[in-house]
Each structure stands twice: as structure tokens, then as C-alpha cells.
Amino acid sequence: MSANDNAPVEAGARDDRLGGGSDSTVARQIALDGALWLVGRNFPVFPADHPGTGACTGMHRVCDGSRGKHPCVPFTREHTVDEARTRRWFGGQLRNVAVALGACSGPDEGRLLVVDSDRPGAIEDTAALLGHRHTTTMRVRTAKGHHDYYWAPASARLGNGLGALRGHFDGDIRSGNAYVIGPGSLHVTGVLYALEDPGQPPVPAPAWLLTALLHSAGRPAPATSRVAPLQATQKGLRSLVRFVLQAAPGERNNRLFWAACRAAEGGAANADRALVEAAVAVGLDEGAAAATVRSAYHRGGGTQ
Known part of the structure; x- marks a missing residue:
């Protein structure tokens, strides 16, 4: 057959x-x-x-x-x-x-x-x-x-x-x-x-x-599944920005928060501006987008 x-x-x-x-x-x-x-x-x-x-x-x-x-x-x-x-x-x-x-x-x-x-x-x-x-x-x-x-x-x-x-x-x-x-x-x-x-x-x-x-959620992920430090390369940041830019209405804020959490986990201290700009480009209010990114960085333990 x-x-x-x-x-x-x-x-x-x-x-x-x-x-x-x-x-x-x-x-x-x-x-x-x-x-x-x-x-x-x-x-x-x-x-x-x-x-x-x-x-x-x-x-x-x-x-x-x-x-x-x-x-x-x-x-x-x-x-x-x-x-x-x-x-x-x-x-x-x-x-x-x-x-x-x-x-x-x-x-x-x-x-x-x-x-x-x-x-x-x-x-x-x-x-x-x-x-x-x-x-x-x-x-x-x-x-x-x-x-x-x-x-x-x-x-x-x-x-x-x-x-x-x-x-x-x-x-x-x-x-x-x-x-x-x-x-x-x-x-x-x-x-x-x-x-x-x-x-x-x-x-x-x-x-x-x-x-x-x-791996149990809530504990630090093992090295094989962690996001590589974004400060070492801009490739990871570009992927996160693209992820936000591809958001459809109704999922934009969720995608922004997810991407900002990943940036914070990866140690990308200067990614917040790029993510906010991407969110504004797909129609989010700049102030609201900035607040979402701050919340994500606070949760992920990153700095802005």
C-alpha cells in the first residue's frame, strides 16, 4: 500500500x-x-x-x-x-x-x-x-x-x-x-x-x-531550553520584534507581554524600546505598550 x-x-x-x-x-x-x-x-x-x-x-x-x-x-x-x-x-x-x-x-x-x-x-x-x-x-x-x-x-x-x-x-x-x-x-x-x-x-x-x-514550570529552565542571552546577539531580539509585528488584533498585548518576558529572561536590557515601537506599529497605544513591557520586565527580573 x-x-x-x-x-x-x-x-x-x-x-x-x-x-x-x-x-x-x-x-x-x-x-x-x-x-x-x-x-x-x-x-x-x-x-x-x-x-x-x-x-x-x-x-x-x-x-x-x-x-x-x-x-x-x-x-x-x-x-x-x-x-x-x-x-x-x-x-x-x-x-x-x-x-x-x-x-x-x-x-x-x-x-x-x-x-x-x-x-x-x-x-x-x-x-x-x-x-x-x-x-x-x-x-x-x-x-x-x-x-x-x-x-x-x-x-x-x-x-x-x-x-x-x-x-x-x-x-x-x-x-x-x-x-x-x-x-x-x-x-x-x-x-x-x-x-x-x-x-x-x-x-x-x-x-x-x-x-x-x-521540566517543572516555575523553576529555572535547564540550559537546553533557555533563551540565549539576547545581549550577545541581535538575532534573538529581531525574532521577538517580528513576533510582535505579526500580531493580529486581539492578540497584540499578549504577544507583546510574552516577547518582553523572553527579553527580560535573556538579559536584553535595551530591548524595551524596540518592543514598544513594534507594538505601536501594529496599533497599540504607546503608553499602554510601555506599561506592558515594564510589567513583563518586573515579572522576569530584568532591568530597563
Whole structure:
């Protein structure tokens, strides 16, 4: 079987046949294709609620409104890589496809780790700002960003904690007894979860990411995941300024505060002016921007 056989819809190919999710026959086929693609690569799957049904089909008593994500079975026990069972689950009823992460076993008994970015490029930005390069791996596009699938050592015992990435990454981590919605599924907004490249398998998680996740937040981060001192090079400062300049309305102040915290941690005593100017360029008030930077420097223990 080639890498693309039975592959679900690829990223960028929002399937017009769905008609916004109203065509349940087509939606079932797309979900089934996604489920078969996953089990064909030994990813255990189970059914989750689909936003195209009239009411939530999740196991909970009362839906919290998060349609399309609730498990329909006790997934830590009920999941499968069996093709026949997969066809029964997804071929005859409208369900989203979910992946039982704790049941996945990869090379050298590796466990599946999914980095859930809440915006496009979030993990790339975090890697760059921590002095590393993002490692390309299996990626599923989501409604807000993307899921990056990695293999982590079983001995790492990862869960859903962000570790030292807390406050440094726009997203979440999923591992252990957790699950993610997989390719072929439909988000409540009408966006398909879609593979970016069906031929790209998960790769081993990079050392910097594992180090950060295993480190407790609130303690000084180990040297492998610290921001390099910005006074030694202007490259780090340029990255922080660019991060602020790329902010969209509604996220400008948060990005400014995040960038200023990183500048303070890196010892960039003269970065405040550049960050304030970047914030003003994207529409923030100069006085408010300066106050945000001062607050970040105070929190990070830096000087201005």
C-alpha cells in the first residue's frame, strides 16, 4: 500500500462535497477514510461525537457545547486497529475519528506525543525563540492550527502538562491517557481535520522539546531550553520584534507581554524600546505598550 492509499482529505483541500457538514453520507465516508488510514498505520482509533448529528452523541450526561470532540466510548479501554471493527464504527454512523494516544506504540516502544498548536506556526515560533529549529513530522491541520505527532520515549512518562513551555507556547500538549481528534473529522466550524502530508510519519520528539516538557514550570529552565542571552546577539531580539509585528488584533498585548518576558529572561536590557515601537506599529497605544513591557520586565527580573 502506498502512503497515499485511502488517505483522507489533505490540508488545503476543504471538501466542498460536505456542504458544510449537511451531507452525512459523504461525511461518513470521509471519516471512515481517515479512520482506515490511521489503523492502517497502527494508530488505535475510537468514535467521537460528530457536529453533523442532531444532538451530541458523547458519553457524558450533559454536553458542554464542545460539539465534535466528546468520546462515544470509554476510549482508554475501547479502541481498535482492527479494520472490520473500524468499518462498523464509522461506516454506518456519523462519527468523528479520535486517536487513543496512550494505546499507540511506536519504534522502540515509543509513546505518541501530540503538540496542539492553537495557531499556525505556534510551535515553530516557540522553537525559534528558545534557540531551536522546528522538527518536521506528521501534521494534521485543525480549525485553529495544527497537531504535530511525535514519538517520545516510554520512560518519559509524559502527560498533558506544558512543563517549561507554559507561557512560551500558544497551545497544548497531549500524551498518556489522552486523545486527539484525527484526520477525516469535522470541526463544528465546518473545517476538516486534514493531513498536511500523508507520506510523513511521526518522527522522534526533539531533545529540546522533551527537556522542556519534563521540566517543572516555575523553576529555572535547564540550559537546553533557555533563551540565549539576547545581549550577545541581535538575532534573538529581531525574532521577538517580528513576533510582535505579526500580531493580529486581539492578540497584540499578549504577544507583546510574552516577547518582553523572553527579553527580560535573556538579559536584553535595551530591548524595551524596540518592543514598544513594534507594538505601536501594529496599533497599540504607546503608553499602554510601555506599561506592558515594564510589567513583563518586573515579572522576569530584568532591568530597563
